[in-house]
Amino acid sequence: MTSKPSADFLLVGASELVTCAGNAPAVGAEQSRVAVIENGAIAARDGMIVWVGKEKNIDAEVDVAAEATRLDVGFRAVLPGLVDTHTHMVWAGDRGDEFDRRLEGATYSEILAAGGGILRTVDATRQATFEALLSAAGARLERMSRWGTTSVEVKSGYGLEPASEYKMLETVLELGKRHPQELVPTFLGAHTLPREARGSQRARERYVDLVCEEMIPTVAKRHLARFVDVFIDEHAFGLAEARRVLESGRRAGLGLKIHADQLSSDGGAELAGELGAVSADHLEHLSPEGMSALAQSGTVAVMLPGATLFLRSHAYANGRALIEAGVPVAVATDVNPGSCPSESMPLMMQLACLYCGLSVDEAIVAGTANAAAASGLEDRCGSLEPGKRCDLLVLDAPERRQLIYKLGSPQIHMVVARGLVLS
Numbered sequence: 001m002t003s004k005p006s007a008d009f010l011l012v013g014a015s016e017l018v019t020c021a022g023n024a025p026a027v028g029a030e031q032s033r034v035a036v037i038e039n040g041a042i043a044a045r046d047g048m049i050v051w052v053g054k055e056k057n058i059d060a061e062v063d064v065a066a067e068a069t070r071l072d073v074g075f076r077a078v079l080p081g082l083v084d085t086h087t088h089m090v091w092a093g094d095r096g097d098e099f100d101r102r103l104e105g106a107t108y109s110e111i112l113a114a115g116g117g118i119l120r121t122v123d124a125t126r127q128a129t130f131e132a133l134l135s136a137a138g139a140r141l142e143r144m145s146r147w148g149t150t151s152v153e154v155k156s157g158y159g160l161e162p163a164s165e166y167k168m169l170e171t172v173l174e175l176g177k178r179h180p181q182e183l184v185p186t187f188l189g190a191h192t193l194p195r196e197a198r199g200s201q202r203a204r205e206r207y208v209d210l211v212c213e214e215m216i217p218t219v220a221k222r223h224l225a226r227f228v229d230v231f232i233d234e235h236a237f238g239l240a241e242a243r244r245v246l247e248s249g250r251r252a253g254l255g256l257k258i259h260a261d262q263l264s265s266d267g268g269a270e271l272a273g274e275l276g277a278v279s280a281d282h283l284e285h286l287s288p289e290g291m292s293a294l295a296q297s298g299t300v301a302v303m304l305p306g307a308t309l310f311l312r313s314h315a316y317a318n319g320r321a322l323i324e325a326g327v328p329v330a331v332a333t334d335v336n337p338g339s340c341p342s343e344s345m346p347l348m349m350q351l352a353c354l355y356c357g358l359s360v361d362e363a364i365v366a367g368t369a370n371a372a373a374a375s376g377l378e379d380r381c382g383s384l385e386p387g388k389r390c391d392l393l394v395l396d397a398p399e400r401r402q403l404i405y406k407l408g409s410p411q412i413h414m415v416v417a418r419g420l421v422l423s
Ligand SMILES: [Zn+2]
Pocket: 086, 087, 088, 259, 334
């Protein structure tokens, strides 16, 4: 006789328990594999799921402690907590005033020339204390959680010099200690060139040297990040520089991510495929060669439709073509002060359906199981299965479609991270 798992947390009353169970990332036809259990229940212990099944089987299959937390969600849909696999959520300062200027027609270059843009965020982030960064990012994390996000990948990249880059990554690590949400730090020293490296080719080369020879080895040695990322773009880094950054990261034992093909076909997806990156992100201008490179390597394509919307570029990543080519697709906010201030994962999943060609169920997998895989978290979250963290969201509706249908304002009844109800 097998012994029943014991539980200190029990959730019942799920009209639809959307588990997204199975291998991640899900590819092709599997992209819509939401694996629903009707009238479902979940049992957990110490924040980890120990049992998932039909509510009527609880007594026979689970040993629920007398003092266990018991939640009856009252015939509502329950989904895995959302995984935001591409964010820049640690920064200081505010750039809300640039929004008016952009609406009046100012270009990116004009805003930069007037002292705005990313370098303004770099100045504010360099000057901010660790505590100030922690408080700003903590407030963002709480708001993101209200939209159902329970795991977040967070990039550095507003320091652009060693001490400030490490300060950003330490902020992410400290946030992870203080909150039940799962945080994954990524080193993005190659986000853009700092002001002091913009004067000459030699200064530029020195900055790439600093990233590859000093910052990456230090970040790896001090376990400050799990991934290294690089921004390939005419305003940022070229393909050869990106290759150097990623190869340095790989030598140091970090996983690889790339900002690729956002404003033009820049060869980023091909490089992601060649180097076996865990994800290639943006892909608004993905080439056919890039698409097949991603399909061959199994790299997850992370779409960031909020940036396309906010920049009014009208170029959305073609999620439909990616899925049909056999590339696993995820979606994320890209939350940052310049190109996408939205903290809402449901909004991004809605845009993925409206503009990138995904179905409701494909978008749900893109924001959960496949996003977990793009963050290196597929063994820990992204689905409701025994052995995973008890991270979930309860919709204030009996069926999952409402998460995507209610544009801009899905009603979320409750969010749970590591078995704790977030208020
Ligand atoms: Zn980004």
